[in-house]
Amino acid sequence: MELGTLNQAFQEVEDSKPVEDIPTTTHVQLEEKVADPPANEYTQIKPYAGMPKEVLLLYSSQACYRVPREILFWLIVACTLTLVALTISVVALSPRCLSWWQVSPVYQVYPRSFRDSDGDGVGDIKGIQEMLGHFEYLNIKSVWISPIYRSPMRDLGYDVEDFRAIDPLFGTMQDFDDLLAEMHKLGLKLIMDFIPNHTSDKHRWFNLSRAREPHYEDYYVWADCSATGPKPNNWVSMFGNSSWTYDEVRGQCYLHQFLKKQPDLNFRNPRVRQEMLDIISFWLDKGVDGFRMDSVKHLLEAAHLRDEPQVDPDKPPESVVSEWDLHHDFTTTQLGLHDLLREWRAQMDDFSREPGRYRLMVTESQDGPEVEKTMMYYGTPLTKESDFPFNFYLLDLPQNTSGLWVKHLVNLWMANMPTGRWANWLVGNHNIPRVASRAGQRYMRVINMLLLTLPGTPTTYYGEEIGMENINVTESQIQDPAGRYNASASRDPQRSPMQWSADPNAGFNNKTNMTWLPVHPNYSRVNVEVQKQDEGSVLSQYRLLNTLRQSELPLQRGWFCYIHADRGVFAYLRELDGLDRAFLLVLNFGHESAVTDLSAITELPGRLRVLISTNRANDGKVFSKSLIATEAGEGLMIEFSSRARFNTNHPGMCYVSEKACYLAAMDILYTC
Numbered sequence: 001m002e003l004g005t006l007n008q009a010f011q012e013v014e015d016s017k018p019v020e021d022i023p024t025t026t027h028v029q030l031e032e033k034v035a036d037p038p039a040n041e042y043t044q045i046k047p048y049a050g051m052p053k054e055v056l057l058l059y060s061s062q063a064c065y066r067v068p069r070e071i072l073f074w075l076i077v078a079c080t081l082t083l084v085a086l087t088i089s090v091v092a093l094s095p096r097c098l099s100w101w102q103v104s105p106v107y108q109v110y111p112r113s114f115r116d117s118d119g120d121g122v123g124d125i126k127g128i129q130e131m132l133g134h135f136e137y138l139n140i141k142s143v144w145i146s147p148i149y150r151s152p153m154r155d156l157g158y159d160v161e162d163f164r165a166i167d168p169l170f171g172t173m174q175d176f177d178d179l180l181a182e183m184h185k186l187g188l189k190l191i192m193d194f195i196p197n198h199t200s201d202k203h204r205w206f207n208l209s210r211a212r213e214p215h216y217e218d219y220y221v222w223a224d225c226s227a228t229g230p231k232p233n234n235w236v237s238m239f240g241n242s243s244w245t246y247d248e249v250r251g252q253c254y255l256h257q258f259l260k261k262q263p264d265l266n267f268r269n270p271r272v273r274q275e276m277l278d279i280i281s282f283w284l285d286k287g288v289d290g291f292r293m294d295s296v297k298h299l300l301e302a303a304h305l306r307d308e309p310q311v312d313p314d315k316p317p318e319s320v321v322s323e324w325d326l327h328h329d330f331t332t333t334q335l336g337l338h339d340l341l342r343e344w345r346a347q348m349d350d351f352s353r354e355p356g357r358y359r360l361m362v363t364e365s366q367d368g369p370e371v372e373k374t375m376m377y378y379g380t381p382l383t384k385e386s387d388f389p390f391n392f393y394l395l396d397l398p399q400n401t402s403g404l405w406v407k408h409l410v411n412l413w414m415a416n417m418p419t420g421r422w423a424n425w426l427v428g429n430h431n432i433p434r435v436a437s438r439a440g441q442r443y444m445r446v447i448n449m450l451l452l453t454l455p456g457t458p459t460t461y462y463g464e465e466i467g468m469e470n471i472n473v474t475e476s477q478i479q480d481p482a483g484r485y486n487a488s489a490s491r492d493p494q495r496s497p498m499q500w501s502a503d504p505n506a507g508f509n510n511k512t513n514m515t516w517l518p519v520h521p522n523y524s525r526v527n528v529e530v531q532k533q534d535e536g537s538v539l540s541q542y543r544l545l546n547t548l549r550q551s552e553l554p555l556q557r558g559w560f561c562y563i564h565a566d567r568g569v570f571a572y573l574r575e576l577d578g579l580d581r582a583f584l585l586v587l588n589f590g591h592e593s594a595v596t597d598l599s600a601i602t603e604l605p606g607r608l609r610v611l612i613s614t615n616r617a618n619d620g621k622v623f624s625k626s627l628i629a630t631e632a633g634e635g636l637m638i639e640f641s642s643r644a645r646f647n648t649n650h651p652g653m654c655y656v657s658e659k660a661c662y663l664a665a666m667d668i669l670y671t672c
């Protein structure tokens, strides 16, 4: 704008106002300034720069400028606030990114049996490292390794002599560090076993405690008794007989809820609590990604040491010898237990702050039908404990293979899990006979299909991905101490060497003929190498389903809706709002072939094409939704196009008779 135009503007302002409105001095000064602007370079180039305060005041005092400016101002404020509110709601409503432990199954390695690198017959850390490619092949990211701490091996590693050392049988601390570094390089997470309830009787603390060394005197649970007299009470060990053993050095009895060689620590002693926190820090400092916490319900016992009530009060007290003979009112789930777990969780949270370094906490506690006790390990909405307590309910699956039964077991977890938490599933571990032997090889594929398509994290016990079965163990071959008390309780059958190939010893080792437990005779057929070549094998299907589970959001975090259960078939949907791809699972756990009618599910299209069948010959088959045929032990995964919930007249969250569905997305659980 030219200087002249500016003057004209000033003049217009002048003209629009009666002269008396404007103070004279201003008028005079204005005239002077405008008529004779200072002749410096700045005003010549930018005439506005010299606009005097009075002119600005003049403009601002005029309503015709102030009103639009104020409107503009408030409009900007309103827009900014709306934008901020929108951003906050989008962030709050968007599903959180799933963490590593939710995306991948957890794979349990029993280290004695995975791979023996040095040919001594026992698996080791270097052996695990040699086989990391297996996890990449399966698309598994989380690996839990059963105990590898220094141990006299009376409970094969669950009796720890030094929580900060690696047992030489498995290798050295350097081997461990190498394994961890290599796993992290490959994007794999390592979960350690943590055994807080007891130590080995060879642990330094126990020797100091039995010698009543100051500081250590109360590290364990001691009670008065004599060498030959009665025990302090009727409590029994999980492995049978009294849970009290007289110690000659101290002249008192110590408590052991497991073997005699596994004295229980005294968690009422703050020093013991601190020791455990320090041990957790030791491994987290090293970079381990989480812990599976062993036998947590046994951590505390009632201080009054009263007898536990007998299951059958009419039986003589001498007949009480096994855990099944008593109600464990005073030896499990005592007040204060959850405080301990919260303490550990808080410690792990401290280490989880680093971005991408979330530390997982899983608790092991078998509470049988008392499902609400198990659920308490999730913590409360304000204080978190485990990311998940292990779900042992599907261990009962082989008892009764029917669709209704499987649905019942699944529902035990889903209906009782606290709102907003994450489910998990397993069908085996080192303590339970193998699922392929209990349910039958015929059901292995459909069981894996169930585990990999339910909402939540599945845990796979090594060998389940190829359908490994129990071995027969003769009396002289028994390794498990529990089996020495009672041969039928031996856990050896499910701990046999991993079957890698048809080579000698199933490729478990290649230097000797020796393995700590026999290899299953079916190894030439049931092994990783052979099954890799066969598209229809248990292994290939596991891999395919696991890959789909991780690439398909509806499977990972979508709705889970029961739609059908009968004597044979269990069927459910997985779908996610806003996504077109959805999945129908029709799993036949029965003993006969079945034809399932899903015509009542209006959401399903009339014709359904099979994406994956556990019987590969049926891949691609098209069924009418009223006639979906499955063979006994066959599972079908059917992909269909779902008109997303929010965009259509969806019947709601409830489907026909079953009337229940769950949303894993957004971490919210709905029951309807």
Ligand code: BGC
Pocket: 155, 158, 159, 195, 258, 294, 295, 364, 430, 431
């Ligand atoms: C482990 C067993 C072990 C016991 C005692 C259990 O929870 O899984 O293998 O024998 O704890 O430590």
Ligand code: MG
Pocket: 116, 117, 118, 119, 120, 121, 122, 123, 124, 169
């Ligand atoms: Mg070895």
